[in-house]
Amino acid sequence: MKVFISWSGEVSEKVASEFHTWLPGALQIVRPYFTPSDIEKGARWGSEISQELESSDVGVLFITRENIGSPWLIYEAGALSKSLEKARVCPIVLDVSHNDLPAPLRQFQAAEFNEPDMKKILRTINGAAGSSGLEDSVLDSVFDLWWPKLEQKVHQIMDGYQGKKGKKPIRSDREMLEEILELSRLTYNMKSSQKRSDSPVSPRAIKELITAIQTCMASLQYPADSKKAAESLSGLQKPLVYLLSKANLESNDLRSEIIKQVESINFSVSEALDDEIPF
Numbered sequence: 001m002k003v004f005i006s007w008s009g010e011v012s013e014k015v016a017s018e019f020h021t022w023l024p025g026a027l028q029i030v031r032p033y034f035t036p037s038d039i040e041k042g043a044r045w046g047s048e049i050s051q052e053l054e055s056s057d058v059g060v061l062f063i064t065r066e067n068i069g070s071p072w073l074i075y076e077a078g079a080l081s082k083s084l085e086k087a088r089v090c091p092i093v094l095d096v097s098h099n100d101l102p103a104p105l106r107q108f109q110a111a112e113f114n115e116p117d118m119k120k121i122l123r124t125i126n127g128a129a130g131s132s133g134l135e136d137s138v139l140d141s142v143f144d145l146w147w148p149k150l151e152q153k154v155h156q157i158m159d160g161y162q163g164k165k166g167k168k169p170i171r172s173d174r175e176m177l178e179e180i181l182e183l184s185r186l187t188y189n190m191k192s193s194q195k196r197s198d199s200p201v202s203p204r205a206i207k208e209l210i211t212a213i214q215t216c217m218a219s220l221q222y223p224a225d226s227k228k229a230a231e232s233l234s235g236l237q238k239p240l241v242y243l244l245s246k247a248n249l250e251s252n253d254l255r256s257e258i259i260k261q262v263e264s265i266n267f268s269v270s271e272a273l274d275d276e277i278p279f
Contacts, residue, residue, distance in 0.1 A: 001129045004056035005034040006076040008067035011161050016062045018153045026146040027125060029132050053079040057128040061091045069102045077105055088128055090121050113154060119143050237262060
């Protein structure tokens with residue numbers, strides 16, 4: 001069975017890498033998917049990563065102060081939730097709380113990195129394996145044996161990072177916006193390339209692009225540079241409508257319905273009081 005491991009940022013990557021190494025030792029039936037660099041993550045997003053998202057049985061997301069609200073994490077969580085039960089999308093918070101999570105991630109039951117919660121994560125993964133999974137008593141014994149190894153590694157990472165840099169502030173608005181724009185560019189380029197191909201435009205691909213844009217807009221909670229990002233995203237609206245006009249859809253009614261959905265996207269950012277801004 002396949003487990004998709006999602007991360008963003010230096011600390012999240014290190015913890016995810018340790019989990020990627022640890023998980024198949026604890027559960028040998030698991031084949032985890034993990035990209036080892038941000039550059040590779042972006043370059044391969046349109047092909048391999050999207051396929052892995054669709055075919056995974058469980059998704060595990062590592063969330064820290066530096067990546068909270070990351071469009072990569074939000075998009076990957078949304079893609080996983082479309083094909084999985086919500087219980088199988090597992091955010092793990094390291095130095096933040098569930099209340100700090102943006103709305104798109106708050107719908108999932110976040111786990112803390114501690115023994116009881118991580119045992120629940122392992123049970124979720126084991127349960128997704130069905131008849132191939134371990135018996136509960138065996139799973140408990142396996143976890144008790146392997147947990148100290150992961151706990152020690154992760155605590156070393158977190159202690160070293162906090163000792164070196166202090167308590168890092170929650171991800172800045174500008175950092176999130178830059179990542180949103182990069183994700184939007186990759187999304188647009190992939191769909192434009194798809195439009196130029198000889199095969200018809202896939203309705204599913206268009207719907208995924210709409211979902212990606214809506215997810216980006218959901219993460220733009222405050223003004224300032226967020227307004228510029230929203231204006232940039234609004235430039236995708238017309239190309240989307242054009243793609244729909246050329247798409248090989250089942251009926252004109254379906255085409256009209258999806259076009260209305262695209263045209264109804266609100267590219268505006270709500271004003272916020274200073275004391276509401278979490279960074």
